[in-house]
Structures are given as structure tokens and as C-alpha cells.
Amino acid sequence: MSMDETSFPALTDGETTAYRGPQSIPPSDVSDPTIRGQAWNIIESVLDDATPQSEWAREQLRSRMESNPGNPERALLEHLMATRSITGQESDDSEANLPSPDLPVPDEDYGATVLFTRRSRRRIEAILGDRMLLTAFQPIHELSTRDVIGVEALTRFVSDDGASADHWFNEAAAVGLGPDLEFAALQAALVAAEQLPENVYVALNLSPATCLDPRLRAFVEHSRLAMDRLVIELTERLAEDEYDPVVTALAPLRLRGLRVAVDGAGAGFGSMSQVKHLSPDIIKLDRNLIAGIDHAAGQKTLGAAMVEFARQIGADLVAEGIETQAELTAVMDLGMAFGQGYLLGRPSVQPLDWAAWRTAADEEAFTSGSGGPAN
Missing domain, CATH: 3.20.20.450 (EAL domain)
Structure with missing residues (x-):
């Protein structure tokens, strides 16, 4: 017996909305436990994110879907490769550098230590909840x-x-x-x-x-x-x-x-x-x-x-x-x-x-x- 996609507890709540990708529609069962099923689930999560900060990512993914009709795996892979190129860009989130009141603030000398922020926890919870x-x-x-x-x-x-x-x-x-x-x-x-x-x-x-x-x-x-x-x-x-x-x-x-x-x-x-x-x-x-x-x-x-x-x-x-x-x-x-x-x-x-x-x-x-x- 295999663990299905819902066996790992989601840490955030969210509503499932209709798929909005261009020219292609996902299979009726997007929980399909295959690479294609994973790809459809992730594509849906990206396109369903309505925040203004993610608009460029949605547009890029739509473009990849148009270039790879019927091949969500390739479209998602190209999207991943493209997003990796902007790793060094700084976020304009005004809360990005605000430490969480219930977590220790790292010393400035730690250098590469990951900042303990509320935003960091929300990011991880979103990945866990949406299986991205x-x-x-x-x-x-x-x-x-x-x-x-x-x-x-x-x-x-x-x-x-x-x-x-x-x-x-x-x-x-x-x-x-x-x-x-x-x-x-x-x-x-x-x-x-x-x-x-x-x-x-x-x-x-x-x-x-x-x-x-x-x-x-x-x-x-x-x-x-x-x-x-x-x-x-x-x-x-x-x-x-x-x-x-x-x-x-x-x-x-x-x-x-x-x-x-x-x-x-x-x-x-x-x-x-x-x-x-x-x-x-x-x-x-x-x-x-x-x-x-x-x-x-x-x-x-x-x-x-x-x-x-x-x-x-x-x-x-x-x-x-x-x-x-x-x-x-x-x-x-x-x-x-x-x-x-x-x-x-x-x-x-x-x-x-x-x-x-x-x-x-x-x-x-x-x-x-x-x-x-x-x-």
C-alpha cells in the first residue's frame, strides 16, 4: 500500500480553485500519484496564487504551458530552470527582515544563517500545504x-x-x-x-x-x-x-x-x-x-x-x-x-x-x- 498525497498533514488551509492554465486542461484526477500528476498539482498551485508578487511567475508558467501543450512535466521543468536564475534578487516584502517575536534573533556574525522570521515559516508551511x-x-x-x-x-x-x-x-x-x-x-x-x-x-x-x-x-x-x-x-x-x-x-x-x-x-x-x-x-x-x-x-x-x-x-x-x-x-x-x-x-x-x-x-x-x- 502506498501513501497517497493526503497522508502527509497539510499545515495551512486553502481553497481549491479552478485551473486557469492556457490551452491545456489537467486530467480529471489531478491527485494521480505519478510525475504527471505531481506536475499538474504544482502547476495548479502556482496559477491559483493570486498575489501581485507572483504575477510574473504565473505569466512565465502560462508561457511555458503554451510552448509545451499536453506536456505539463516539461513546462514545469522549464519554469523551474527559469526561476532559478533570479535566486539572488531581493524580496520587496516589508516584513522579510522582521524577526518573529517567539523565535531567537540570530547574531549578525552568523552571516549565512537563515533569518528566523514569520515570513520564513509561512513560506515553508505553504510548500507543505500545497505540495509545491x-x-x-x-x-x-x-x-x-x-x-x-x-x-x-x-x-x-x-x-x-x-x-x-x-x-x-x-x-x-x-x-x-x-x-x-x-x-x-x-x-x-x-x-x-x-x-x-x-x-x-x-x-x-x-x-x-x-x-x-x-x-x-x-x-x-x-x-x-x-x-x-x-x-x-x-x-x-x-x-x-x-x-x-x-x-x-x-x-x-x-x-x-x-x-x-x-x-x-x-x-x-x-x-x-x-x-x-x-x-x-x-x-x-x-x-x-x-x-x-x-x-x-x-x-x-x-x-x-x-x-x-x-x-x-x-x-x-x-x-x-x-x-x-x-x-x-x-x-x-x-x-x-x-x-x-x-x-x-x-x-x-x-x-x-x-x-x-x-x-x-x-x-x-x-x-x-x-x-x-x-x-
């Missing part, structure tokens, strides 16, 4: 066979400021809604993943706080995906006192086939301490280790050591962030079996793109270079 997010998948390849064996689920937000996913999650955490937003993203990813081939696993980015949340077990158990297709990829470094609780919380799910991945390995002592305590099934090497590995002797030495370390503890090793043919050749020569990166496949919300990933890899990444992992 969707899932992109980036492929993970078995380098020797060229097969896509897994994907990483990445959240994309629909907003009029084009803010990045990291910004949204940081802002949610700052106002006490971090786990709620992560669970909304998790639900969207689990539903979208039903469109993937059954032999592909799904890596889900979760914070330690969400791993400790009792809701997690119900979310994964109610998914239509087999437990052995699910991988929890920890997105943050754990504090020393978090290791035992996280290990304990995930143990019952791991016994049923769920796997754990540690991200950013090889970037420092903290990442290796995490590997030591969590005994992960998958180790993902940090992008900074992979970038330029083809001509950096020190990185090659560390990469070779990580290959041997992963072999000894029985973990799969994924080279993350492969962007050049030279990097691909280098990691394969070192014996790294799995890889992910723009060279092999970019994140996509399109099921048609998922089907074409292997062809793209054949043409772009494997036409020259190493014949396979070193023995």
Missing part, C-alpha cells in the same frame, strides 16, 4: 557493465524566488519544520520512484534528526517499493552522541533489507568516523576527491586506499561527481565499481530521460577510456 515540490533522479552506474543500478532522489521546489533545495531545507530547519519538509520530500520521492525499473535502488537523502523520527518507519513500510530497494543516505555529519541512537533506530529496517549510505567520504576525519560507527552498505566518495583525480597523485593514492577499505568492510564504493572522461578513466583504473555525475547522467524529473540514461552513457562516457575496473 517534485523529485528528480540522478542515475548511479555500474561502471564495468554500463548499467544504471540505482538513483539518488533530489528534491526540486517550485517558488517565485528560485531558491535552491539546500536553502529550503536550511530555512525549514531554522524555523523548526526541518523533519516535516524532509518527510514531504520523502513521500514525493517514494511515489515518483514507482515509475523506475524494479531493479533500480533509490537513495533518499535524510538528516540524522529525520532518521530518529518515529514517522520514518511508517513511511518506508507503507511504500510500494521493496525494502531492499531503499537506501538512506545521511546528509549531515553526526554528533558523537547521535551515533548510537541512529544505529538503533535504523537497525530494524536494515534487518528487513534497507541499506545505509554515507556521503562525502574521503573529505576528512569526520566522514571516516561516520563510516566507522555506522558500518554503511554504501560509501560515496566526496566530489572534492574525484575532481581532478586523473592528474593528482595524492588523490589517486587516497582513492586506491578507499577502494581497499571498502572491500575489507564489504561496502559498495560510489565515485560521486564524475564530470570528465579523464576522471571516469581514472576511477575505473583504480577499481571503483560504481559512479555518479554529470558525465554519466544529469538529474531529471522526466521518465523518458530515465529510460534513455544507459544510451547516453554509452555515447558520451564509454566510447573511449578504460576497459573496466582494475583487478
Whole structure:
């Protein structure tokens, strides 16, 4: 049994109004739990926002719909890409910098710390209530066979400021809604993943706080995906006192086939301490280790050591962030079996793109270079 779109509690109330998009009408059941269903729901939410500040976003989305009749997924994707270009623009909301009376005001020295404002909380609540997010998948390849064996689920937000996913999650955490937003993203990813081939696993980015949340077990158990297709990829470094609780919380799910991945390995002592305590099934090497590995002797030495370390503890090793043919050749020569990166496949919300990933890899990444992992 799968969690439906209404199983995650909305935090704001709102009235559903008629769709006002040009030249296209949504299907009769816009709650359809597919990528197209997600797209229609988000498009409706954007077009139903009658605030003057969002008029430019509505006009842009209408234009994208006119350019892509009958293809709401492509129209929404183009809208997302366009909105990201204005991330740096300042809001003219006079309340934007007014601190909430019931939240602490951050010190000016915090710099990049997200402002604790009433407006921030309302923004997150609107995302949660309207489900204005969707899932992109980036492929993970078995380098020797060229097969896509897994994907990483990445959240994309629909907003009029084009803010990045990291910004949204940081802002949610700052106002006490971090786990709620992560669970909304998790639900969207689990539903979208039903469109993937059954032999592909799904890596889900979760914070330690969400791993400790009792809701997690119900979310994964109610998914239509087999437990052995699910991988929890920890997105943050754990504090020393978090290791035992996280290990304990995930143990019952791991016994049923769920796997754990540690991200950013090889970037420092903290990442290796995490590997030591969590005994992960998958180790993902940090992008900074992979970038330029083809001509950096020190990185090659560390990469070779990580290959041997992963072999000894029985973990799969994924080279993350492969962007050049030279990097691909280098990691394969070192014996790294799995890889992910723009060279092999970019994140996509399109099921048609998922089907074409292997062809793209054949043409772009494997036409020259190493014949396979070193023995």
C-alpha cells in the first residue's frame, strides 16, 4: 500500500480553485500519484496564487504551458530552470527582515544563517500545504557493465524566488519544520520512484534528526517499493552522541533489507568516523576527491586506499561527481565499481530521460577510456 498525497498533514488551509492554465486542461484526477500528476498539482498551485508578487511567475508558467501543450512535466521543468536564475534578487516584502517575536534573533556574525522570521515559516508551511515540490533522479552506474543500478532522489521546489533545495531545507530547519519538509520530500520521492525499473535502488537523502523520527518507519513500510530497494543516505555529519541512537533506530529496517549510505567520504576525519560507527552498505566518495583525480597523485593514492577499505568492510564504493572522461578513466583504473555525475547522467524529473540514461552513457562516457575496473 502506498501513501497517497493526503497522508502527509497539510499545515495551512486553502481553497481549491479552478485551473486557469492556457490551452491545456489537467486530467480529471489531478491527485494521480505519478510525475504527471505531481506536475499538474504544482502547476495548479502556482496559477491559483493570486498575489501581485507572483504575477510574473504565473505569466512565465502560462508561457511555458503554451510552448509545451499536453506536456505539463516539461513546462514545469522549464519554469523551474527559469526561476532559478533570479535566486539572488531581493524580496520587496516589508516584513522579510522582521524577526518573529517567539523565535531567537540570530547574531549578525552568523552571516549565512537563515533569518528566523514569520515570513520564513509561512513560506515553508505553504510548500507543505500545497505540495509545491517534485523529485528528480540522478542515475548511479555500474561502471564495468554500463548499467544504471540505482538513483539518488533530489528534491526540486517550485517558488517565485528560485531558491535552491539546500536553502529550503536550511530555512525549514531554522524555523523548526526541518523533519516535516524532509518527510514531504520523502513521500514525493517514494511515489515518483514507482515509475523506475524494479531493479533500480533509490537513495533518499535524510538528516540524522529525520532518521530518529518515529514517522520514518511508517513511511518506508507503507511504500510500494521493496525494502531492499531503499537506501538512506545521511546528509549531515553526526554528533558523537547521535551515533548510537541512529544505529538503533535504523537497525530494524536494515534487518528487513534497507541499506545505509554515507556521503562525502574521503573529505576528512569526520566522514571516516561516520563510516566507522555506522558500518554503511554504501560509501560515496566526496566530489572534492574525484575532481581532478586523473592528474593528482595524492588523490589517486587516497582513492586506491578507499577502494581497499571498502572491500575489507564489504561496502559498495560510489565515485560521486564524475564530470570528465579523464576522471571516469581514472576511477575505473583504480577499481571503483560504481559512479555518479554529470558525465554519466544529469538529474531529471522526466521518465523518458530515465529510460534513455544507459544510451547516453554509452555515447558520451564509454566510447573511449578504460576497459573496466582494475583487478
